[in-house]
Amino acid sequence: MEKEELLKTCLHDRHVALGAQMSPFGGFIMPIQYSSIIDEHNAVRNDAGMFDVSHMGEITVCGPDAEKFVNFIFTNDVSGIPCGKILYGMMLYPDGGTVDDLLVYKEFEKDSFFLVVNASNTDRDYEWICAQAEGYDVEIRNCSAQWGEIALQGPSAEKLMTEVLGIHAAADLAFYTYCRTEWKGSGMIVSRTGYTGEDGFEIYCSPEAICGIWDVLLDAGVMPCGLGCRDTLRFEAGLPLYGHELSESITPLEAGLGMFVKFDKGDFIGREALLAQKEAGLQRRIVGIEIQDRAVPRAGYPVEVAGVQVGVVTTGYRSISTDRSVCVAMVEKEYASLDAHVEIRIRKRTFPGTVCKKRFYTTNYKK
Numbered sequence: 001m002e003k004e005e006l007l008k009t010c011l012h013d014r015h016v017a018l019g020a021q022m023s024p025f026g027g028f029i030m031p032i033q034y035s036s037i038i039d040e041h042n043a044v045r046n047d048a049g050m051f052d053v054s055h056m057g058e059i060t061v062c063g064p065d066a067e068k069f070v071n072f073i074f075t076n077d078v079s080g081i082p083c084g085k086i087l088y089g090m091m092l093y094p095d096g097g098t099v100d101d102l103l104v105y106k107e108f109e110k111d112s113f114f115l116v117v118n119a120s121n122t123d124r125d126y127e128w129i130c131a132q133a134e135g136y137d138v139e140i141r142n143c144s145a146q147w148g149e150i151a152l153q154g155p156s157a158e159k160l161m162t163e164v165l166g167i168h169a170a171a172d173l174a175f176y177t178y179c180r181t182e183w184k185g186s187g188m189i190v191s192r193t194g195y196t197g198e199d200g201f202e203i204y205c206s207p208e209a210i211c212g213i214w215d216v217l218l219d220a221g222v223m224p225c226g227l228g229c230r231d232t233l234r235f236e237a238g239l240p241l242y243g244h245e246l247s248e249s250i251t252p253l254e255a256g257l258g259m260f261v262k263f264d265k266g267d268f269i270g271r272e273a274l275l276a277q278k279e280a281g282l283q284r285r286i287v288g289i290e291i292q293d294r295a296v297p298r299a300g301y302p303v304e305v306a307g308v309q310v311g312v313v314t315t316g317y318r319s320i321s322t323d324r325s326v327c328v329a330m331v332e333k334e335y336a337s338l339d340a341h342v343e344i345r346i347r348k349r350t351f352p353g354t355v356c357k358k359r360f361y362t363t364n365y366k367k
Helices: 012-017 037-046 066-073 119-131 157-164 168-172 207-219 227-236 271-280
Strands: 021-025 028-033 049-052 057-062 086-092 098-106 112-117 139-142 148-153 178-183 186-191 200-205 223-225 284-291 302-305 308-318 325-332 341-346 349-356
Touching: 012 028, 012 207, 028 227, 037 049, 037 223, 037 227, 049 207, 049 227, 057 066, 057 119, 066 112, 086 119, 098 119, 098 186, 112 119, 119 139, 148 157, 148 207, 157 168, 157 200, 157 207, 168 178, 178 207, 186 207, 200 207, 227 308, 284 308, 284 341, 308 341, 325 341, 325 349
Parallel strands: 049 223
Antiparallel strands: 021 028, 049 148, 057 112, 057 139, 086 098, 098 112, 148 200, 178 186, 186 200, 284 325, 284 349, 302 308, 302 341, 308 325, 341 349
């Protein structure tokens, strides 16, 4: 079998020139780190950092039935939301398992939505969305190739957007909103969401313009950051990663994301399965666990009680911002309450742990 050829983002040559450590991710060859994960992580927490997220997928849904269709495939409720608003939620299989988690942008054009999906799922998501469209008057397009994207994250992000890039409209954006504007004649989308727990912006533009924006930010001293610290940052902030805290076999309710599931909006794919799961009571749940040691829990490590496995770690680190050994794990319901005592098996030893909130770090930024 031939080895699958990895895709490159528009910023690939710049990553290589900066000496980034490159690795496969989501079908792309992506930068994992440039200097060190700790330095890049701290730059975002204390100042600002920029990420190449051009590998993310962008799918548009437009047409007379766009709102009705998006509401049918999406757990959150897009009914009547204002143009420029962004919602987080999931697409589900009929059994309640997660197809993907995503952001839905309500477009400024009539009957149009802009969906941002995970890079590793883009083609699968597009095919799945198209397969659900029978009977709906919609046009669905995978427009991922036309966009490059930079995520600018950290307390200094707004100042950089306005004073360095001259994108003054960014300062007027509330959390989970976006605008359309231009940069040197190139049309762009600027949103304010983030995946780090800090203030931040996403800049969508043509690949050529994204390269220019990257160069301007780099010349201004903004630290380029890789996917390594993107994971440590989102983990500390209690944000899920598809394939870890959400998957085909993990429902939003089990992941603790029920606030993004709107049962009262009417029918959507997976609704009946989630209702049944809710009514029967969850048998397992994603929780945070703090380890009473400096040992580092990793994804896949067993969670045990009295020598019996009761769960598994989905993500774990020695938290850079808090200097605590913490993890997120899927555990049986009997051990999912706060302050429950469990053990994490790390190779041949077990280490005591206590169930805690999944959000290990809270920023001072007021959204």
